[in-house]
Amino acid sequence: MTQRGSHRAAAVALGTVLAFGFASGAFAQPGEVDDCMDCHGDAEDDRLELPDGSEVPVQILKQAWDASVHAGEIGCTDCHTGISEYPHPDVQEKDLRGFQIAQAETCKRCHYAHFTKVADSIHYKQFEEGNRNAPTCVDCHGAHDIAVPGEPRMAVDARCAQCHSEISDAYRRSVHGQALLDNNSPDVPVCTDCHGSHQIKDPRKPDFHAASYQICAKCHSDADRMERYGLNPDVVSTYLDDFHGASNALYAEGLGRPDKPMVTCTDCHGIHDIPSLTDADASVVRARVLTTCRKCHEQVPDGFQDAWLSHYPPTLSKAPLVWLVTWFYRVVIPLIMLGLVLHILMHLWRLRFRRPGGQR
C-alpha cells in the first residue's frame, strides 16, 4: 500500500465511523437504555403524580421495548430530551394529557415528513381548535411498544376504535369487516386504506364526497382482485359513464363544487356498514336505488330508477332501448364517416388523375 493509499484508507475508515456514529449513536449513549431500565424496568407500578392529581406511569415493560421498532435504534433520552442526569428535573406539564402531548412533539425530530402530513389532517385541526383529546402520535402508535404500523391489519381498526367505536362496530358488520375478522383477508380495506393514516381529511366535506369514488375505485376497478370474489369489475367505469359519475370526476379535479352533492358509491351502498349484494334480492336492491334517487330528486316517479343500469353495460334483454341506441351509433358513426371520407378521396382522385383534357 502506498503512502497516499494508506491516507485514503484512513480517511474512509474515519468517514465510516462518523457516518455510523450519526446513523445510530448521534442520539443516545450506548448502554443508556440498560442504565435507565435499572430503575424503570421494574415490575412495580411506580407512578409520577402531576400537579392536577393525574399520574404518569414510569415503569416500562422491557420486553415490550425490546420488541418495538425503536429498540437498538434510539435511546431513552432521544425522546425524553429533558432528562440528562439523576435526580431528574421536575416534569413541567400539569396533567397527564399535557405530558403526552409534549412527548409527541419529540417524534417530529425524526419523523418530520409524517408530522407535516398530520398538520394537514382533520385530527390536527381539531387539536388546533382546542380539542386536547384529538390524537397525537402516541395515541395511535403507542410510546415504548411502537410496532410496525399497519400490522396486524386488524390492529388498525382497534386503534381507531379507541375514539370511533360506533364506526368500528358498523365496519365490523360490513362485508369488508367480516372478511377481515373471519379470514384476515388482505383484500379488504381497513380504516387507513380509505382514510389515509396521517393526512386524514374531513370526510364530511363536499370535496371528500365528490372524490370518494376514487377510494372505492382503488380496489373495485382492480379486475384481478374483483375476480377473486366474483365481483363485477365494471362498477367504477359504469358509474363514471353516468351523469353523476362524470360530474364527480370533474369536481374531484377541482373544477368547481356541486350545488348539492352528486350521488356517489356510498349514497347507495353505505359507508362503513357496506353489505354484500352478491346474494341480495334484485327487487330489493332496485327499490333501494329509487329511495336513493329521492334523497335529492324528491318528486321522482316510480320507474325513475330505470335510468340507472346497476353498473352493467346495457343488454338487449335488460335495457333494450339503451342497447339499441348504443349499437345504432356504434354502427352508424363509422359507416357514415367511412362513406364521407371515401367520397372525398374519390373527388380528389378524379381531380388529380381524371382531369378532362386527356392528361393521364
Place this chain on the structure above:
Amino acid sequence: MKGVKLSRDRDGRLCVERFAMWRRVEHVITIIVFSTLVLTGFPQKFYDTAWAATLIELFGGLNDARVIHRVAGITFSILLGLHIAVFVGGVITKRMRMSLVPTPQDLRDAWQNLRFYFGLREKQPRMPKFDYRQKFEYIGMVMGSLVMVATGVFLMWPVETAGVVGGEALAASRIAHSNEAVLALLVIVVWHIYSAVLAPDVFPLDKTMITGKMTVEELKHRHAIEYDRIFPAGEPVDELAAAEGAPAEGTPEPEPKGDGPVGPTS
C-alpha cells in the same frame, strides 16, 4: 328570370342570390352556438382527459360550463324551431320550394356522380339548386338537431321526462345525446370543412354563404338545372345591365371554370 335577385360582384361578374341575408345570419349564429355547445359539451363526455379539464376551467368550472351549455342549447332549439317554422310556412304559402328535400333523383345523381369520379362517365351529372351532397348534409343536420334538442330537453328535465317516457329513455337519451354530438362534429369537421373550405375547387373558402351570391358562370357548371330554371331562354339576358342602362360588354369576362369536376358546395 324567376324572381331571383341578380347583382354584380366586385369584378363586375353577374351573380345570382343563393342565400338571403337571414340565411347568412342564421349560419353565423349556428357556427357560434354549435361551437359553444361542442366546447362545453365534449369535456363532459371526455371527462377523464387533460384537455377536458382545461376547457372546463376556461369556462369557470363545471357548473358554469353547464349553464353556458344549457343557454346555448336553448338558443339552438329556438333557432331550429324558427328554421322549421319558416320552412313549413314558406312551403304552405308556396313562397318556398322544397329545394333541400331529398328526392329519388338525388340517388340517381349520386350514382352518376360516382361513375363520373371513376371515369365511367364523361361529364358530371347536371345538378339542381342543391346537389345530393348538400341535401345529405342539410337533412343530416336537421335530423341530428332534432335528436340533440329532444334528448337535451330530456336530460335538462330528467324528473319530468321520466314521468312521461320512463327512466330507461333517460339513459338512452344520454347515450344518444353524446353519440349524436360526436357524429355531428365529425361530419362538420370532415365533410363540411372539406366541402366549403379545403376542396381544391373552392379553396381557400367558398364564399357563397358569406356574400350570399354565386356567379352565373359558376351556377351554370355546379347547378346546371337551377341555371336552366332561372334562365330558361339559355344565355342570361343581362337584365340587370339593361336596367342600369350600362353596356354589359364593358364588364370583364368571368374566369371560366372549365368543364372539370366541381366541388360539392353551394
